[in-house]
Amino acid sequence: MHVANFNENSDGRLFYSFANKLNAGFIKNNHIIETISDRSFLKLNRSLINPFNENKKFNEKILNTLKNFSPNLILIGHVFNIEKNVFDYCKKNNIKICSWYIDSISKEFLNKDKKRKFMYNLQYVDNYFITSSPKIFKRNKYFKKIKFIPNPVDSSIDNLKNFENEDFNFDIFSAISHGQNRGILKKGKFDEREKFIKQLIFNLPEIKFASFGMDNFEPIWGANYYYYLSKSKMALNISRGSYQNLYSSDRISSLIGNGMLVFMNKKTKFEKLFTNKEVVFYKNQKDLIDKIKYYSLNNKIRIKFAKSAYKKYHNHMNNMIITNYILKCVELNNSKNPFWHNKT
Template identity: 30%
Template structure:
């Protein structure tokens, strides 16, 4: 297939997010014989105005998506974490190119209402929704016109190349990379781990500990 993959490829991060899920998905699709055209929505939105802000440039990026669909004629439009993509853009693709399939993936926990809201807006216009959250938080997006499915967090052999399971000695027993911002349940859980595991547990990005990205 020819696939248009609209996601957040984070070109502006200069390689520190090279292991992101969007890149893994594109790499896997290419390995399976498909052509993938990556469109980094937030980056292109920032480039759309002299102010370099993604919200102001979102209209430009939405118009570019329609132009790419016209030029590329993809069999599949795959969308991930593009909250500034407008439902009207999907409506136009549906109307003008009824044979194109549209899929949507999401890899953050769906506890925040704001995250669920924009997925709910997309739901009537996509053929399939894939999330790393299951249960009732996923089934809320099920409509007669779409399919929904749980997916695990994806690993890609060219990125996750370390083989820690072959080691006999470890500097750290358990690590966490991420934040607790606006997530009280996660903060309570991590606090419990810190108290239980002590020096055997290391956080990066939470509890005033500096985050690490890229090769580090």
């Protein structure tokens, strides 16, 4: 059973979301899934007279679904209003409980309120899966519950192989946003990545950029996002906030997973997962500029690196392996540990 935001109100704009890829992974591994979309349910049951009533109904729905569906596992996304009696029911009936969290855990994003919510779920779950190194929580008494998982690829969704193409409209793809659920830019909001990207564009006049989410170009989503991926031979993977050990937005899976050569800052420490012959790591903007120039002119090496990274991602970080790992951690299967286990 999976309780998360499944973006029904996005009209298919986020069909490749983390939650949807996990669902597909479980199904490909021959499991059945019952889903509850928290945001959709709460919106439909919103009460102006008694705002607490909608949360009560939400928890009643979860309990009733648990009783009717009787799952082996309840998996919780960014949902932090599940009441203690629901967790108690799961414990009493031997239903394993896991959560996932894919936002940045840097201080500017995991603020006091978000940390309180994060810790609330952490005390009740059997395992908490995050797309960053758990080491930041090393002194927390629940540290052993927190485990790293990469952002998954799905072979049905991430089905481009740009390293096989020869004709591209763009050299570099870069896309930023002010939040995927919002979908559009916030007026007056400045993203620190904009300045960095603008300087790149200024210093690389010979390079064609497909750049979205800045300068009044709205972020791109859905099939339009994959269209521009298909037209770009390389990509810049850059996330908001201070660099965190092994953190990236979930965009990384669609960039590497669709066969582009990807540039990442060394501070992300993704060299634990990819070699410098799979992903291009840069130290600073000058280093990045030099490397973009080099690889834009050396197609054989670009293709070789992009293909190697693509194969590693699809062979070792796909949604079937990741969902099997989630089940293994709560002793619901005995699959092998993936290669990224204990590399954090």
